[in-house]
Amino acid sequence: MTRSQNSRRMCKPSHNAVEADNGAQPKVMTPGGYVHPEAAPLFAKCPCIRKIPIFGEAVEGYGPKVIVALGASYLLCKGIADQILTGQTYAMMIDRYKIGVPRYQRLSSISTMGWSIKAFTAMLCDGFAFLGYTKRWYMFISCVAGGAFALIYGLLPAKESSADVAAAFIFLSSWGKANVDILSEGHYSRLMRQNPKPGPSMVSWIWFWIMVGAIIAVIMNGPLADAGKPQISIFISAALQLLTCVFFLFNWYGEKKNRVLRSEDALYVLEETRKERERLGVVACTSGEESCVYSADAGAAVSLEEVLGDELVQGSLSRGRPDDEGEEFSDGTAVAEGEVYYGKPPVSCLFGLFEVNTEVICLNWRIFVYSMIMTSAVIGMLSANILAGTLGLLIVCVVVSTICCATSFWALPLVIAKANVFCYLQMTVYIRASSPLYAFYLNSNGCEGDFPNFSYSFYNTVAGVIGNVAGLVGVTLFNALFSKHSYQLTFIVTTVIQVMAALFDIIIVKRWNKYIGIPDHAMYIWGDAVVVQIVYMLGFMPLVVLMSRLCPRGSESVVYALMAGFANLGQSTASSLGAIIMEYGWPVYSNDDPCNHDNLPLLLFVTSVCTPMLVIPLSYLLPMARIIDDVDVDGNVVRQKVGENVVGMVAAASEGSSSERSSQEAVAAPQGHS
Known part of the structure; x- marks a missing residue:
């Protein structure tokens, strides 16, 4: 066969050879459109399934097995297991390991670092198929190893020296969950490109179970922490993460070789x-x-x-x-x-x-190199938070930020690189001081005086459930309020509102709410659990849309993972900067004076009011376009057919998940304005 003959044969739309190798079933067409071969007999036996909102349409397009497997794996792994692991970090570190508040401020950032290197996982798996599959066995190993690391974390002895080792195991277990997340996103994104019409239903189905899992996790965490048994939550998290491997062992995702x-x-x-x-x-x-x-x-x-x-x-x-x-x-x-x-x-x-x-x-060799640089940076940040002194941690933060931002312009197109740097800096300037806020609201050190004295059941469970609902309201309001405005205007407005919402924490810390007759519980629910979470989602959604718009064709998953991972690294850097400020200038609940929180109002004012205002000038790194506009890799607004635009947005946005995961963490386990 000549080259030209081979080329003509390849250009034919027939996939018979490929389907034969994979044992694919023939497509089933009905007057209503395409029906997956596995869905047709199911609908024939139980017609009511087809009428179930979201689920019925998703099963019709992709089959029952993959839809059930996706929903169950996201419920168990990203929904419950991950939210349990991260939500119980404070109780494990403070109550079980008995470390101080300043030390926890350092170690708290490690729980999100595993999500910062999932772009490296995506590139590694795409480049090196294991046992014939690019995703299946990597997800299986991630579930087994991640569950084992969580189990070891829960079994560590209840003493202060276990804290650093526990932080490393949290990182490794979270990395396993992040691997399952990014590889699952790559799999269902491919399904959506092959059959885009039911794609929105599949994404809605997945996020429904993520939200259900987050609610289950916060309901579970509070009472167990109050009972002094937070390690039980960790054992449950390990078991659920391990259970998820069953779907990959039997290939319920239906991944082809x-x-x-x-x-x-x-x-x-x-x-x-x-x-x-x-x-x-x-x-x-x-x-x-x-x-x-x-x-x-x-x-x-x-x-x-x-x-x-x-x-x-x-x-x-x-x-x-x-x-x-x-x-x-x-x-x-x-x-x-x-x-x-x-x-x-x-x-x-x-x-x-x-x-x-x-x-x-x-x-994709440049992106591959950049993902390795980011992975090295994350490992350096992790090591510095555990081992380095204050000056050493500051130097590592500066070096990591400089190298990662500079190499972004080398590895990515200019417009994407500028957006990538913005996502990182936008998270970084919101310096996180969650540790002293936790200690203040929960009165973890048992100090005498006028403190809110919240229980874990209220702080994690009640406020967490309300925060989930408030986050959904924020998503809905975003589409109505900002979808037709520019990125610059959107970030200016949301930044100003976020800064104003941060005043709720300062008001409670200064006890001004008592002077005007508002109880602590009511002030916190209305402030952190409602207003702060709504405003957080209003500021978070533009990032999701922006990353979805800019990802280039053919490299959507890995570029999205890079940008989302870099944003997560920004969150970790923000926590490290909070620790540096507490250690250098304004100590709060220090080891020498564990009940002194005089510097907390000033710390919150600087980290939650002053530095976030830097987002306003940084927003001009973004394309000068409206949020509803489609933007090409040169930053120019392009016009598309409405149908193509909607399908492309849903497919790309569904791959968000490290930033998506960040929002889930903030909504499901409120930690003040962080």
Whole structure:
């Protein structure tokens, strides 16, 4: 078969060879549209299932097994297990390990660091398929290892020396959950690209169970912490994370093997290329002569190059392939009958244990290097928080921020790099002083005087449930209030409101609410659990939309993971800066004077009122566009059909989850204005 004949065969939309290799079932079409082969017999036996809101449409498009597996895994792993692990950190560290408030301020940031390196996981898994799969077995190992780390964390002896080791195990267990999250996002994003219509229902189904899991977690955490048994929550978290591995052991996600997916990608890109040629009037040659190209107008070829200038397409088309099926490349890499690839096929190594997707690594090598730099930065931050002195931690924060921000401009397009730096700095300038606030509200040191003396059941459970509801209200209000305004105006307004909302904590700390007759519980519920959470979501949603808009075609998942992970690193940096300020200038609940919180109002004023105002000038790093506008990688507003715009937004936004996870943590376990 000649090269031109092979090219024509590859451009055909038929996927028979790929489906045959994967054992795929034929598609079922009904007068109402596509119905998944596994859903058709289920609907025939139980027609009522099809009428269930959200679930019915999702099952119709993707099948019952994958929808149930996605909902259950997100409920167990990201919903309950993760919220339990992070929500009980304070009770474990302060009440069980008996460390001081300043020490907890350092260690608290470690719980979010595992979510900062999931871009590295995404690149590693895409580049090196394990046992024939790019996701399945990595998620299985992450669940087993993450559950084991959580179990060891819960079994550590109840003494102060266990705190540092416990922080490391929290990081490792959280990393396992983050791996499941990002790889699951990559899997269902692929499903949504293949069948976009029921995509919004699938995303809604997933987030429904995440929210249910968060509520279950906060209901569980409070009473157990009050009973002096926070470690029981950790054991439950370990068991649920371990249980999630069952879905990957039996491949309920229905993930296809790596070689099948690579073939599907090649066919998809070639089909899109054919459609663009037809639209622009460029007809590929069929006689085998390289110079035989016809264009309907003189500018069509140039337009085609611009339209298809995506790195994935350009890189793929620039690489050769064997002329005939079944031949080998010069390095001995074999191409099996019926397989189609752009460039070289996956290369087996270590006796077939791994398959190296060299094309993926070569096309995204800058992003791969940047993800390793971020991973090194996270490990450096983790080590500094545990081991370094105050000056050493400050130096590490400055070095990490400088290197990661600078390399962002090297690894990413300019507009994406500027947005990436903004997401990091926007989180960093909201310096987090959650540890002294916890100690004040809960009176953890048993100090005498006028304190709120909240119980864990109220602070975590009651306020957590109300905060979840308030967060949903914030999401709804965002669409109505800010969707048609520019990013700059949105961040200016939300920043001013967030700064005003931060005054609730200062009012309670200064006890001014008592002077006007408002009880502490009512003031806190109305302030931190309602207003602060609504405003937090109003400021968080523009980041989700922005990252969704800017992710380039063909690299959506990994670029989104990079930006979300960098934003999470900003949160960790903010906690570290809070610890530095407390250790250098304004000690609160220090080891020498564990009941002295005289500096707390000033600390809150600087960290929650003054430094967040820096977001306003930083917002001009973002594209000068409205939130509803679609923005290309050059920062220009582009116009799309409404249907394409909506589907693209839902598909991209569904991949948010480290920043999404940050919002979940803030809503499910309120920690004051942090």
